[in-house]
Amino acid sequence: MSFDYDKIKDKQDNQGYWATSSDLFMVLSLVFLLLYVVAGLKSSTYSIQKNKEFKRVMELNADLKEQLKVYNTVQQDYLNKQASSEEVQVYENLMDKLDLLQEDAKKEKESLEAQAAENAKKEQALNKYQQLIRNIINSNMMAKNTIQRRDQQIAEVKTESEQKIAELETKYKDVAKNLKKAKSTLKSSERKLAAANRKKELLVTQIEETQKKFEQELKELEEKQQKQAEKERKSFEQKLKKQKMSAKAREKALKQFQKEQEAKFSKQVSALSEKVETNQSELKKAKARLNARKKLAAQIKNNFKKAGIDAEVDGNTGDVVINFGDEYFDTGKSTLKPGMKKILKQSIPEYAKGLFSDKKIADKLSYVEIVGFASPTYKGKYVDPQSMDEKDRKAIEYNLKLSFNRAESVFKTIFNQNEMTFKEQQKLKSLVKVTGRSFLAEKIDEMDRDIASGMSQKEFCKKYDCKKAQRVIIKFDLEN
Structure with a gap:
């Protein structure tokens, strides 16, 4: 994962916005909480009043039932034995009214039960709303903590970035300094290398010239030797002619002369070869020293x-x-x-x-x-x-x-x-x-x-x- 400094910087610029939003959420949460508390108190008060009224009605109902039972007994006895037709008629009218009152009481009871159920639903809804408010408050608190941690991380990243930038600048200066030294060293090395190459070329040229010189000397020696041998042979033949030697003696003297000439030539070639070998040995030693x-x-x-x-x-x-x-x-x-x-x-x-x-x-x-x-x-x-x-x-x-x-x-x-x-x-x-x-x-x-x-x-x-x-x-x- 690469480090995006600009992205973090933009987030840091928006820090005020997020802080304001967090405060707004907190205020709204408190308002909702107060509303929930007021609604809860009101619902609780209303429920208590209704419960008290319901208990009173139930007690009154039970008392009335007892009274009604006694009354029914007395009334039944009276109607059967002592009551006139008008009293019976009045009794029936009263009973009809009591039936109506009972029906009203039943309806009132059902209404109270429905209202109690509705209050229970409202209480459940208020509990859910209270939990929602708590979640919002917790989320805001977590958001604040996250923002604080983010701010701390941004500060740490900023510090680390500044340190890395400082290190990179130091390294850049060192590299620039070393590069300057390297350029200077390179120029010096190039000069030395050029001098060494010139020295090497000069040495090779000297070796080639020496080799050519030896070859030329050997060639000149051979030519000189041939000319000298031819000259001495002619001189020797003229000498033989003057001495009037026999053919056999002349042939013998000629072979002796050739033998001496060959020995002389071999001696000269051997001396020259020794010289060449000496130079080659010195060259070999020079190369060995150079390699060492x-x-x-x-x-x-x-x-x-x-x-x-x-x-x-x-x-x-x-x-x-x-x-x-x-x-x-x-x-x-x-x-x-x-x-x-x-x-x-x-x-x-x-x-x-x-x-x-x-x-x-x-x-x-x-x-x-x-x-x-x-x-x-x-x-x-x-x-x-x-x-x-x-x-x-x-x-x-x-x-x-x-x-x-x-x-x-x-x-x-x-x-x-x-x-x-x-x-x-x-x-x-x-x-x-x-x-x-x-x-x-x-x-x-x-x-x-x-x-x-x-x-x-x-x-x-x-x-x-x-x-x-x-x-x-x-x-x-x-x-x-």
Whole structure:
């Protein structure tokens, strides 16, 4: 189920409407309840009065029945024995009237019973209506509780949405920041890859040229040998003619000459073959060293990736550019900041683990070099790294010393066991050397150098990012 924030917001806007409706329902419920109570009281009073009247009538009726029974006895006796015809006539008239009164009483009784039944129905209807009112009141109360819970849920969802939006904004900023770093790293990697490709193409070209050269030398040697052999054979034949040797002796001398020539040629071919084999062996060793470098570089890169470490690793040479994130050396300083030390503690053990992962290759390690750098600026101005002027010599010497001090700070932190300890620490220390490259390795085009020569340090650093020039590179080399 997806979260529809607009829908919830619309519901929240209608909150006042629902609250007003709820209050209206409550008022109507109270009115109906009062009506029900008044009707109930009225019905109850009327029923009580009717019941009292009915009881009184019943008691009167019972009394009259008794009186009538006595009267009937006396009357019957009187009529039979003493009454005159007129009295009998009066009696009959009275009896007719009594019959009428009895009929009226019966009708009155039936009317009262019908009214009582109707009152019972009204009472039942009022009970149902009372239950309905109760249900309405309960529904209103439940509706109020539902609205309160809904308001609470809306408030919680709103808070959660704001938190998620804040998290997304933070993630977006981090992604944008990482993307910017990645673009910068990509440009640097592309430059390094282009340089490596040019180096590779140059090496292939050199190998092809060397092969062609050897083939040409072999061809020229063969031609030279053939010409020399032909020349010597002709000279030898002329010599034989002059000596006037017999045919048998001439044939023997000619065979001896050919044998010597063949031996001489074989010796030259053998020497050339040995030279070719030596070059092929050296080429094979160079390829093996290159593959070993690539293998170690891949292992180091994989270790960094698993550990979540941001570092540039050259896939061909294995050179590692340590990325200190937002923390760099202060201008003119070589002291490592706490954040920089933390990055070294994370990256160096993984670097050492990758470097010594293959024992055969590890045995061929000749050295591990920590190289420090400095930006090409001095006393607030840009200094051309290629300048040979005497006025720029102090700047080069200052930055050379500064870059060495920065590399030395990295060295001291890596091998200070109070700062960090890792399994390959002693092995690594026996191979490490520390160097400073100043800004001599910075590659700035001729046109850019001409433009930058008039810049202040602030302008130059804004354009070329001096912080990246304050980097530290760790590289290794293998024995031949």
